[in-house]
Amino acid sequence: MTLGDDMARANFWVAIAVGCAALAPTWARAAAFDVNHATALYLAVLSPAARARSDAYFDGGLWLDAASTLITVLLCWVILRVGLLVSLRDAMRRRGWRPWVVMLAVAALFVLLLSLLQLPWSIYVDFLRERRFGLMNQTFGGWLGQQAIALALTLVAGSLVLTVINAVIRAFPRHWWLIGAGVVGVLAAFFSLITPVFIMPLFNTYTDLAPGPLRTRIVAMADANHIPTNHIVVFDASRQSDRISANVSGVGPTVQISLTDNLVNRTSLPEAAAVVGHEMGHYVLGHVWTGIAVITLLSAAQFWLLARWAPGVLAAGAWRRGVRGIDDPAALPVLVGLMSALTLLFLPLSNTSTRYTESAADAFGLNAAREPDGFALAAMKLSTYRKIAPPWWEEALFYDHPSGHTRVYRAMQWKKDHVPGAIEVVPAPLPDVKGR
Structure with missing residues (x-):
């Protein structure tokens, strides 16, 4: 063994040590990310009265x-x-x-x-x-x-x-x-085909979503998942309520990406992208056909x-x-x-059937939008009219969507698994919804 070999071996181990030292802060941050605590921070955005x-x-x-x-x-x-x-x-x-x-x-x-x-x-x-x-x-x-x-x-x-x-x-x-x-x-298949074109416009006014960061983001997500973007519209759901939602509906030529004006006006770009990503999941995963099959059975x-x-x-x-x-x-x-x-x-x-497809769409949306914090905050806004943290048996029997706690927890777990150096976010409290 020569002196050159000894020097090469020493340089190799020095490089490994330096690399480990550089990565150590990232590892520490990832290990320090507590999914349960991060979930609790989001659940706390609702006041006790609102909850x-x-x-x-x-x-x-x-x-x-x-x-x-x-x-x-x-x-x-x-x-x-x-x-x-x-x-x-x-x-x-x-x-x-x-x-x-x-x-x-x-x-x-x-x-x-x-x-x-x-x-x-x-x-x-x-x-x-x-x-x-x-x-x-x-x-x-x-x-x-x-x-x-x-x-x-x-x-x-x-x-x-x-x-x-x-x-x-x-x-x-x-x-x-x-x-x-x-x-x-x-x-059921027939009504799925005609509803977005002939039924829904009877209740709301639909207009093209204006050019801007949100439309650009939606088009990019849709293109990545082979979803037609000929019809990206926003409708005036605020005339009925303040609930946020979106949907990708229709079959073949009637496929339409629809956003409520509440989603456009009352959420941030990460939240809106997360919600639309979830709805894209329903389309890509063929949940309309799954739903028709379940209805038939x-x-x-x-x-x-x-x-x-x-x-x-x-x-x-x-x-x-x-x-x-x-x-x-x-x-x-x-x-x-x-x-x-x-x-x-x-x-x-x-x-149970609907909750399964909703969970699958949640997972798809997290991967498509890559906005775990946006998804978690949107889930909490939906929880203003859904029980947030029910017992497991209640969720299994009576929930057609995952509960707010389940959705936020899964988003935080996704964040820990997919975001290098993930850190906890302390979201601002949501304003109380006052009854009339």
Whole structure:
């Protein structure tokens, strides 16, 4: 071994020592980043009063879901007992109307009656309660006007859907539940296609997002993930509420990246990019198709139970009101009432499926936008009307999105894993939302 070899070896170890010394501060900062503490700092942006208000809003909503189902069942019973559907059915049959026309007319009358009878409850749940918690910007007149639009849409779409399902029941009496579920899946895909272009503009005004840093950032993220950018729009959601949101909706030529004006005006660029990145995740990961598949499967299970329970309910007394079978147009109150109860029963499964896709979109958005702090702060702004830190079992059963705590924790974990020298951020407190 020569002196040159000794010097080379010494220089090698000196270089290693210098490199380790240079990296030591970075390692120390990364090791010092406490995910739990960083999460707690974000959770603290809501005051105790604001947190109590969001918890009360969410918990109350769970009871309202159950109450809404009970009210729907009771109203269906009232409609059945009054006998208007039977009278209309018999009158149209005596005049020789075709079965599908009779069904369409009876379905329209049923949808109209049920919607009008539900209106007082809807006024409380969807307007008065929202306003009391500070989540409603509309006047009662403005809200009622949009409810009228929604009723018109429901009257048309609901009547057609019920008529199609009735035709399936009559054509395939033994296996209608399976074919009917397929019909539901096809209709879900159809409405996914037309909603962004034809439905949503009925409620809000859409304009192109102005050139600027936010649009530039969105285009860059979309290009990186092969998302069409022909339609990047902002709509005036502030006329309804102060909630922040965005969506990437549509299929094929109707794909549209939509931002609420609240997101544009009430969040920073990192927050807005994080939210849009999440929505891009839904598009890239094909969650619209996942949702349609889940809807189809759940519909099949619910229809299967309906096919077995409805005849028993009819035999127990509905026949006394002139209803002769589940394919009878006048049987709609029985079928819809049972479906309402089954939907509530299946809610934990539906929530779990949706929460899974939301979690996947969260992960995608963090990688796409690389804004963990922006994502965490946006999640806390959403938590002004969502319970922040529920018990695990409550989140598993009743949440269709990850809780605020879960989302912030995952963002901070992503930050620790992907941001060299990650440091904690102490965000400013959020202003309290005052009820009205």
